[in-house]
Amino acid sequence: MSRTAPVDAIRKPPPAQDEEARLRELGYQPVLARRMDGFGNFAISFSVISVLSGCMTLYGFGLGTGGPSVMLWGWVGVGLFVLCVGLALAEVTSAYPTSGALYYMADRLGGRRWGWYTGWLNLLGLLGAIAGIDYGAALFTGAFLNLQWGFVPTPGSTFLIFLAILLLHAGLNLFGVRLVSVLNSVSVWWHLLGVAVIVGALAFVPDQHQSVEFVFTKFVNDTGWANPFYVAAIGLLLAQYTFSGYDASAHLSEETSNASVTAAKGIVRAIWVSWLAGFALLAGLTFAIQDYAATQNSATGVPPAQIFLDALGPGGAAALLLVVIVAQLFCGNAEVAAASRMVFAFSRDNALPGSALWRKVSGSTQTPVPAVWLAVVVAALLAVPSLYSATAYGAVTAINVIGITPAYAIPIYLRLRAGNRFIPGPWSLGRWSRPIGWIAVVWVAFVTVLFCLPQKSPVNVDTMNYAAIALVVVLVLASVWWYVARRSYGTPTAYGNAREEAEIAEGIV
Secondary structure: OOOOOOOOOOOOOOOOOOHHHHHHHOOOOOOOOOOEOHHHHHHHHHHHHOHHHHHHHOHHHHHHEEHHHHHHHHHHHHHHHHHHHHHHHHHHHHHOOOOOOHHHHHHHHHOHHHHHHHHHHHHHHHHHHHHHHHHHHHHHHHHHHHHHHOOOOOHHHHHHHHHHHHHHHHHHHOOOHHHHHHHHHHHHHHHHHHHHHHHHHHHHOOOOOOOHHHHHHOOEEOOOOOOHHHHHHHHOHHHHHHOOOOOHHHHOHHHEOOHHHHHHHHHHHHHHHHHHHHHHHHHHHHHOOOOHHHHHOOOOOOHHHHHHHHHHHHHHHHHHHHHHHHHHHHHHHHHHHHHHHHHHHHHHOOOOOOHHHHOOEOOOOOOOHHHHHHHHHHHHHHOHHHHOOOOHHHHHHHHHHHHHHHHHHHHHHHHHHHHHHOOOOOOOOHHHHHHHHHHHHHHHHHHHHHOOOOOOOOOOOOOOOHHHHHHHHHHHHHHHHHHHHOOOOOOOOOOOOHHHHHHHHHHEO
16 A cells, blocks of 8 residues: 555554654643553453443343354354454554544544444443443342342332442543553453453352353344244343443553554454453353353342353352453443543543533643543433333443444544555554455444444344444434534644634633
8 A cells, every 4th residue: 555645634643652742743632541451442442342241231131143153153153354444444543542532543544424423422432331231230230239139120129229339430540541441450350350250260169061063053032033033132231232342442541551552452352352252152151051041030139140140159159240240340340441431532622512511631640630520420321211111221231332433434444445644653554454454344334333232133123232322322412513603613723723712721621
């Protein structure tokens, strides 16, 4: 590929190590503390993907939408396509290492409207992810309390646990990015050792296991739909939901050393490490199922908890549930960090109502405090329907997928459309850029349509896929707000950011 002038600049980026200069060239005055190293940047995406969150919380969903065969083979296939998405996104991230990440890339490569809608989709997905992750942690906490003290989880009590977890994550994020980075680094080892402990215990303790044929060929359809291909496609939600959030590395790039390289590497590494760990976890759980029907209808409300209970007894089950819950808490904390940086960046460019408030940064911790609170409050509101509908949690997870996944593809598509006008950063795919990029775009288009479709039949108030409605509502609100804020919204002109510097300086509290 010939390397000619980029879309929005007339010269190549400065050396990768001079990230503050590069950020100023992209139009922003550095105000966040650059205290995260390469491992910490990888760790935040790995923590957000969190196989001990996504795989565990949607395992019960997978049992009825295709069963073991779809869960295992779906994980392999989805992981491969997501790796293509991650590779293509990493290349664009290397060229534009800012907290705005996806929407800034789209704005630079396609124009203001592309950036505007990408930002709103990205924000919807990130906030939906917080709600899905922390509500999942609340479900597992309820299961743990059930095993230990006979506590019977209700929608109301689960929601209260969920709110307590959100407050915990808000508090941890207010201490600054250094604490977030340390927790994410611990999270990596907790996840890897946790998967090893869970798989090891389930492999060696139970007296009996399911056969290889059962694990890799058993198909189960409890959806009400007759078409097995449709059911199998819907069952891919487990893997696709888990494989999301790796844009966290990009959102934290303004707080990462040598971000033009390390943020790109963080995205790719988080995906393939999670791919391997998640397959081992799903296989370990499925081999250890003792009673399929009892697992699906567990009194704990969480099928993996029933697998632990049947295979290891109450004591062992409680211990493994604690491992999972702590991992989910790490995951939710990392997601709050990523979402709050997106809120900060989007507000910095005047895209949100009340942007002047949400872009403020604490002078002592260099943390966007109001953005943290906005992220957790909106996440709490997204989960309110869980008080009234048993299918609401599945809708929240689908909101995450259909919000954030298209936002991944838009800058990739625009990079492909730009052709030789786009100049890669220090991390590049070279001649593989276009084929990998088109695979990523086609895959994202497929799953976006797929997860707007109903998951249960017959379709009624209880089984409706409300994710599609949420997507339409957000796009309508974004369109309406565009006509209000279009004169003030805009990423700064590269190499000329005096106005933005002054506005950011005024926002520091």
